[in-house]
Amino acid sequence: xxxxxxxxxxxxxxxxxxxxxxxxxxxxxxxxxxxxxxxxxxxxxxxxxxxxxxxxxxxxxxxxxxxxxxxxxxxxxxxxxxxxxxxxxxxxxxxxxxxxxxxxxxxxxxxxxxxxxxxxxxxxxxxxxxxxxxxxxxxxxxxxxxxxxxxxxxxxxxxxxxxxxxxxxxx
Numbered sequence: 542x543x544x545x546x547x548x549x550x551x552x553x554x555x556x557x558x559x560x561x562x563x564x565x566x567x568x569x570x571x572x573x574x575x576x577x578x579x580x581x582x583x584x585x586x587x588x589x590x591x592x593x594x595x596x597x598x599x600x601x602x603x604x605x606x607x608x609x610x611x612x613x614x615x616x617x618x619x620x621x622x623x624x625x626x627x628x629x630x631x632x633x634x635x636x637x638x639x640x641x642x643x644x645x646x647x648x649x650x651x652x653x654x655x656x657x658x659x660x661x662x663x664x665x666x667x668x669x670x671x672x673x674x675x676x677x678x679x680x681x682x683x684x685x686x687x688x689x690x691x692x693x694x695x696x697x698x699x700x701x702x703x704x705x706x707x708x709x710x711x712x
Contacts, residue, residue, distance in 0.1 A: 546635065547679050556668040564591070564667035564698060572603070572646060572659035581648035583659070588641035589628040590701045591667035596624040598661040607643045615649070630668065630697070633689045636680035670695030 543552040557563060572583045583603060598604060598618060605613040618624050626642040648657060668674070672694045676687035 542631075546677060548677060556672050557666075558669040560669075562669040562671060564670050564694060566665045566667065568663045568665070570659075570661045570663060574656055574658045575648050577648050577650055577657060582645065583648055584646035586643055586645040588632075588643055589626055589665060590630070590698050591628040591665050592630045593628050593666045594626040595664040595666065596626065596661055598624065599659060601657055601659040602649050603646045603657075603659055604661075605645055605647060607645075609640075613645070613647075616644075628665075629701075630674050630694065633674050633692075634677050634680070636676040636688050638680055667698060668694045 543550055546552065557565070575581055575583065586607070596604075596618075600617075600620070602615060602617060604616045604624075606616055607613050616624065626644065627639050629641045631639050632641040646659065670693065673691050674689075674694055674697055675691035676689065681687055
């Protein structure tokens with residue numbers, strides 16, 4: 542990614558410390574069987590908060606992505622392959638040149654009526670909590686402001702988590 546972002550090859554070395562400061566998370570996700578129906582939402586639309594997500598999923602289906610100005614599209618991966626999503630932090634580093642992937646999980650209308658349990662594994666690649674997430678200089682024109690203010694990685698991720706739980710925000 543550093544090379545494609547036109548940065549030195551070691552650009553990310555200090556962003557992902559091999560210590561307790563690193564906020565990378567591995568999650569096993571289980572979506573229990575539900576009665577199939579059109580547009581039954583199993584995980585509402587969202588983007589991933591971190592740098593990128595590596596996803597392994599079963600063949601049940603239901604993952605959908607939405608590109609700007611387009612309809613929701615089903616996403617499948619060949620057996621043994623992984624899916625990579627760009628996350629919000631990469632979008633902020635690239636000043637929107639690389640866009641975070643809007644996605645959701647639905648119960649497909651043609652799914653099995655007896656068992657459409659869906660399982661996946663998500664590896665959310667996040668930087669160290671004190672890493673500043675700010676526009677890389679090459680991604681804004683001279684005299685132009687960055688689209689997003691600089692923010693510490695931990696502050697950004699916790700802010701996104703807390704925004705999904707209204708009772709926490711009231712405190």
